[in-house]
Amino acid sequence: MNHLTIMQAEKEDAKALLQYRDAIGAESDNLTYGSEGSGMTVEAQETFIQRTKESGESVMYVGKINGEIVALGSITAYDKPRIRHRGELGLTVRKSYWNQGIATKMMQALMAFAEERISCEVVELEVRSDNEAAIHLYEKFGFRTIGIYEKFFKIGDQYAPANLMNCYL
Template sequence: MIIREARIEDAQGLLKHAKKVYREGRNLLTAPEEFKVTLEEEVQWLKDNRQKGHFTLVAEQNSTIVGMLNATKGSRKRVKHICMFGISIQEEYCDNGLGSKMINRLLDWAKEDKDIEKVCLEVFAHNERAIHVYEKLGFKVEGRKERHVKFEDGTYSDELIMGQFI
């Protein structure tokens, strides 16, 4: 497994990855049918992220992207000291430490940035596997948005806000 920073030429692989993980479960905000990003839009997103100093990682197995992590730095003066991240890993590659390795790479990157003091995330309260990883890596629950997400079957999930000062 290779973990590396994303490149512009990863756009197609990132699209395939996103389509797969959106179909795999109920742990991501985007419903599968809502994801309609074009190759051109993905390329532009990667370029914009690089230009803004954000951090995007991919995890590759046999030249296929199976995981990604994206961290965005605060763009306004009063939140310049934080970054928010999201991570997605294809189900068959979970439970082997990949998420922890990717998040540790993010934390190393954030510690090197002169502005970042805190790393934050949001996670569905039912995603116990992810919450366990985040807590193991030092993140703490800072808040809860009740019934924040409503699924197609009418059920709800709370969303937890987690953070870690670095």
């Protein structure tokens, strides 16, 4: 495997991030969107990246190999006072890079960030229930399934459940 570089997303990554999201949406049914992508404009993505960086409580990491984005991970802090102790984790990897340890490296970076954040006590996520590889990865990092959300996804006329998982830091 070529060398993976993990860094905070920069505004200059916005267009490449949108192209990345379009690509990963078409690669599996594990995400909340398909080939239509996230629906963000480049300007909206730039603003989101900048706000994430400025918050100090959230992070967006890109994993790059030879300058190409092959992974995206984030922890987004909630800003409401009663749930400010929680953060939501998201992680994606290009399908052609699955099973190469990239998701593990991204999780290491994300969890290190979460543990350093003074206000973060719980990290949570949703993962499609049949995505066994992702569930196993999250369990390696201390996440546990706390419930099943039936009909979480609706793709065409088919429903799929998601595991609700969290990790107490």
